[in-house]
Amino acid sequence: MKILIVDDFSTMRRIIKNLLRDLGFTNIVEADDGQSALPKLQAGGIDFLVTDWNMPGMTGLDLLKAVRADSKLVKLPVLMVTAEAKREQIVIAAQAGVNGYIIKPFTGSTLKEKIDKIFERIEAGG
Amino acid sequence: MTDKQQVDSKRIKQAKALTAALENDDHAEVERLIDALASERDVTLFLELGKLTRQIHDVMMSFALDNRVVELTEKDIPDAKERLNYVISMTEQAADTTLNAIDEMLPVAEVMAASVEDLATRWTKFLQREMPFAEFREMSKEITAHFGNSRDGLALVQSKLNEVLMAQGFQDLTGQVIKRVIDLVHDVEQSMVELIRISGKRFVPDMKLAEPASDEHLTQGAGPVVPGVDDRKGNTIASQDDVDDLLSSLGF
Numbered sequence: 001m002k003i004l005i006v007d008d009f010s011t012m013r014r015i016i017k018n019l020l021r022d023l024g025f026t027n028i029v030e031a032d033d034g035q036s037a038l039p040k041l042q043a044g045g046i047d048f049l050v051t052d053w054n055m056p057g058m059t060g061l062d063l064l065k066a067v068r069a070d071s072k073l074v075k076l077p078v079l080m081v082t083a084e085a086k087r088e089q090i091v092i093a094a095q096a097g098v099n100g101y102i103i104k105p106f107t108g109s110t111l112k113e114k115i116d117k118i119f120e121r122i123e124a125g126g
Numbered sequence: 127m128t129d130k131q132q133v134d135s136k137r138i139k140q141a142k143a144l145t146a147a148l149e150n151d152d153h154a155e156v157e158r159l160i161d162a163l164a165s166e167r168d169v170t171l172f173l174e175l176g177k178l179t180r181q182i183h184d185v186m187m188s189f190a191l192d193n194r195v196v197e198l199t200e201k202d203i204p205d206a207k208e209r210l211n212y213v214i215s216m217t218e219q220a221a222d223t224t225l226n227a228i229d230e231m232l233p234v235a236e237v238m239a240a241s242v243e244d245l246a247t248r249w250t251k252f253l254q255r256e257m258p259f260a261e262f263r264e265m266s267k268e269i270t271a272h273f274g275n276s277r278d279g280l281a282l283v284q285s286k287l288n289e290v291l292m293a294q295g296f297q298d299l300t301g302q303v304i305k306r307v308i309d310l311v312h313d314v315e316q317s318m319v320e321l322i323r324i325s326g327k328r329f330v331p332d333m334k335l336a337e338p339a340s341d342e343h344l345t346q347g348a349g350p351v352v353p354g355v356d357d358r359k360g361n362t363i364a365s366q367d368d369v370d371d372l373l374s375s376l377g378f
Contacts, residue, residue, distance in 0.1 A: 011221040018225070054347030061345055083350035087361045090369060092345065094378045103369055104350070110366055 002027045002045055006037040006063065007052040007081075012104075016050060016081065019108045023115070034058025038066055041073055048115075053082035053089070061096060068097040077118050081106065133170060137163070188324050194317055203314070206307045213300045220296035227286040227293075234279045241272050 003025055007013045013030050020028055029046070031037035035057045040046065049067065053060035060080055067073045079100040080093055093101055099121070100114040140163055147155035248265050251257050257265070351362050363369050 009218075011218055011225070014221075014225050018228075054349055059345065059347055061347075082347075084347055085351050085363045085369075086344060086348070087363060087372065088344050090363065090372055091376065094373055094376060101369055101373065103363065103366055106366065 001025060001047045002029065003048045003050060004029050004031060004037060004040060004046045005050045006031045006034065006055070006060065008032050008055040009052075012052065012081075016111070019111050020050075022108060023112050034060065034063035034066070037063055041067065041076070042070065044072070046076070048118075049076055049078045050081055051078065053080060053084045053093075061093060064093070064096050064098055077122060079114055079118060081111075129173065133166070137166065140166070184324065188321075191317065191320050191324065194313075195321070198310075198314055198317060202310050206310045209303045209307055213303055216296045216300050220293045223293040224290050227289045231283050231286045234282055238276055238279045241275065245269060245272055 003020060005013050005016050005020075005028060007016070010032070013032075017028050017030070029040065031040055033055045034051075037049075037051070038058070041049065049063075051060040051063055058066075060082065064078055064080070067076055067078060077099045078097070079102065080098050081102045081104065083104045085103050090101055099118045102110055102114055140159055144156065144159045144163070147159060245265070245268065248257070248261075252262060252265065348356065351357055356362065363372065
C-alpha cells in the first residue's frame with residue numbers, strides 16, 4: 001500500500017513516516033503542501049492520504065475537498081493529523097468527508113488505531 | 127457664544143463707543159478706547175499663540191513617535207522576522223539531529239534484542255540439560271560474539287544518546303531569541319498605544335474586541351492551541367478521546 005504524507009514541516013513528515021514504518025507501511029511518499037500533493041494523487045497509485053490542516057498555499061481542508069470533488073479520488077481514505085483542535089473545525093472536517101482526525105501531539109498507538117479503524121470501515125463497505 | 131462671537135460682540139460695542147467719542151471730540155475717551163481695543167487684540171493674539179504652541183507640541187510629540195515607528199519598521203521588525211526564522215531553523219536542526227540518532231540506534235537495538243532472544247532460548251535448553259555438546263560449543267562461540275557485538279552496540283547507543291542530549295541545547299538559544307522578540311512586540315504595542323492616544327481616539331485596555339464574524343480563521347487554520355491564549359472561548363478540544371467522542375456523537 002502506498003501512502004502520501006502531506007505536512008509543511010519536514011520534521012513532522014519524518015516522524016509520521018517513521019511511525020508508519022514501525023507499523024509495516026514502507027511505501028511512503030511525501031509532499032509539503034496541498035498544491036504539490038494534488039498532482040501526485042491525481043497521477044494515481046496512492047492508497048491512503050495523511051495530511052496536516054494548517055499549510056500555506058492550499059490547506060489540508062481544501063486538499064480534502066479537492067480529493068472528494070475528484071471522481072477518481074473520491075473514495076481515497078484521508079486521515080487528518082493536525083494541531084487544529086476547535087470543535088467547529090472537527091465538525092467541518094468530518095462534514096467534508098475526512099475518514100479520521102488525530103490531534104497533535106499524538107502517539108504511535110493512536111495512529112495505528114485510527115488507520116486500523118479506517119480500513120475496518122472500508123472492508124465493511126462503509 | 128463662541129470665543130470669537132464674544133470678541134466680535136465686544137468689539138462692536140467698543141467700535142460704537144469709539145465712534146461716539148470721536149463725534150463728541152472726547153479725546154481722553156478716544157485714547158482710552160483705542161488702548162482697550164489694542165489690549166483686546168493682544169489677548170486674541172495670546173489665545174492664538176497658545177493654540178499654535180499646543181499644536182506644535184503635538185506634532186513634535188508625534189514626530190518623536192514617528193522616529194520610533196520608523197525605527198521599528200525599518201530595523202526592528204525585519205530583525206524580529208529574521209530571529210523567528212532562525213528559531214524555526216534551529217528547532218528543525220535539533221529535531222533532525224535527534225531523529226538521525228534514533229534512526230541509527232533502532233537497528234542496533236533490534237539486532238541486539240534478536241540476538242538476546244535467540245541465545246536466551248538456547249541457554250534455557252542448555253540449563254535443562256537438553257543440549258548436546260556440539261551445539262553447546264556452537265552456542266558458546268555465539269555468546270562470545272554476542273558480548274562483543276553488545277559492547278559495540280551499547281557504545282554506539284551511548285554515543286547517540288549523548289548527541290541527543292546536546293541537541294536539546296537549542297531550547298536555551300531559541301528561548302533567548304524569542305525573549306528578544308517578545309520585547310520588540312511590547313515596544314510595538316507601546317508605540318501603537320501612543321499613536322492611538324495622539325490621534326485623539328479613546329484607548330480602553332483589555333477592550334473586548336468583537337471576534338471576527340467569518341469562519342475564515344477556522345477553515346484557514348489557527349495553529350496549535352496555546353493554553354491561556356487560544357482556549358478562552360471554551361470551544362477547544364483537549365484530547366484525542368474528546369475528538370473521538372465528538373465524532374461518534376455526530377455519527378461519524
